Amino acid sequence: MLTFVVRRILQSIPLLLLISMILFGIISEAPGGPLTPYLQNPHITEADIVRLKHNLGLDQPVPIQYLHWLGQVLHGDFGYSMSNSEPTINAIGDRLGASLQLMGSAIGLALILGVIFGIISAVKQYTWVDFLITTLAFFGQSMPVFWFALMLQLAFSVNGFTCCGYHIALPSAGLSSGDNFDLGDRIQHLILPVTVLSLAYLALFSRFMRSSMLEVIHSDYVRTASAKGLTRFNVIMRHAFRNALIPIVTIAALTVPDLVGGAVITEKIFAIPGMGNLFINALGQFDFAVLMAFMCLTAVFVVLGNLLADVCYAWLDPRVKYT
């Protein structure tokens, strides 16, 4: 097990180096290079630019620049974010929490509901409940996120709505109303964006859970359990459910990079100060350091997520061999 993990980690190092090289090459192609934010600043003269270029090593060939960048990153220095006027690492630190809260709530909610829906859907295959859940999954899969977000804002926050005699208008932007943290307030701000994001994940999880559960239900050992005279509930929850959960754990592990990367579209529409928002703002000004840090960080988590998925799979299912 340990050798498997170590080998996989060692294998992913060249992969990540190659990815960072490709990304560096692509992002260096931006017109103006890493100094683009300064080119738009009227207070910075031509001579300043030349001096900055020299000081930052930007007058050197791209491969040399890459090695320089890599050296810095390996020392934990992701460079200076020119659009945020602070070190990139601080900019990311400020935004990471919001994305983790948003994505964590969305994926967590979708995971719980998806597993429950998937089980019900499989156990009641071809009934109206199954039809309803499958339809919901199809909608989740086909829904344009940005439109769903706008429609929810239109329905629940623009004019508000009346429920149980109360007039409610859910907040449509940001994560808090005041400067102080307040749990109720935070939850109110999270309701709409979390609903938007969790629908797509719910579709994914419930469909996987349904097909995995169906496969298990029709297997011999489940039939044996029923034949022994166990109650239906016991058969489903104690025997079928556990094994059906294995593929879901794998799929859930693959969503790890989303936790860190945030959601570009949803964060933009709901003005949530998370990673997605940081990225899209950096892109507008070609903020080199932030773009590189964001892309490489998410790529690292994609690779880690894949590793986690494989490890979970092998750990949960002893029939799987490590190779």
Place this chain on the structure above:
Amino acid sequence: MAANFVPNVGPPIDVPAEDAFQPSRNTVWKRFRKHRVALIGAIVLAIIGTFAALGHFVYPVDPNAIDQVNWTGYPLAPGVAGHILGTDENGRDLLARLIAGSQISLTVAIATVLMQVVIGSALGGIAGYYGGWIDFWIMRFTDVVLSIPLLPLLLVLTAIVSATSNKASLSFVVIIVLIGALTWTATARLVRASFLSLREREFTEAARAIGSGDMRIIFRHLMPNAVAPIIVQATLNVANVILLESALSFLGFGIQPPQASWGNMLANAQSNITIAPWVAIFPGLCILIVSLSINYLGDGLRDALDPNQR
């Protein structure tokens, strides 16, 4: 399986490409017809396809023309001054823009998926057929492409292309090429997996024994057997590409105005949503209906063509 081995008698003739395996067209149609919702999806898609192709003949309004006479600076409501679905914030007819947008969105989606299928089948086929180090390197390349998050990478690429090219508008061909060049990985993995098992089968051995070349084996014997899952996946991918392109256009990095696309029609809708919800509602509804229909169609095709894959 053994029944498919065709003994080689006489001159090197073609080994019939596994017709016995493939469900006949009739069976496929019968199975597909049972999936009611998929059938409805196909009909809806046919209607929308017709709407995209012929809409501007039935409703000959210029999608980029501003209604100078009636427009007051605010979007006109549906039905006002002959605009069936109203106008957007610039006084342009919404229905005409929806028709123009449908042409762009559907063209981009179909062309992109064709590109995915060509690149994915070629790389996946070569990897699966030859195996060894060729397979190893192609799959490592696939890993690299898969490990970079798709939407951010596409945003970076389109931003750089549009900033470096002098043209103010990003051609839709660029969008097709960029999305196509980054999303063939799933097809490649699929084709590779089926080729890995197909190349070990008796009919492949038979074809090789009668002296067929690699290209002939790949295109005449292996491809026809791997085609069903490719069709299913390609169909589902049309929906994914429509969603992806509209998301790019919504964020301002895809199809550029004044060229209408369903995604960029929503770009300014958020700021006007209180006064003109219809500007936001209709384009998104089109995206949802089309992608829902395609997903159901793909589901039906999977049941019909490939009943074991569920």
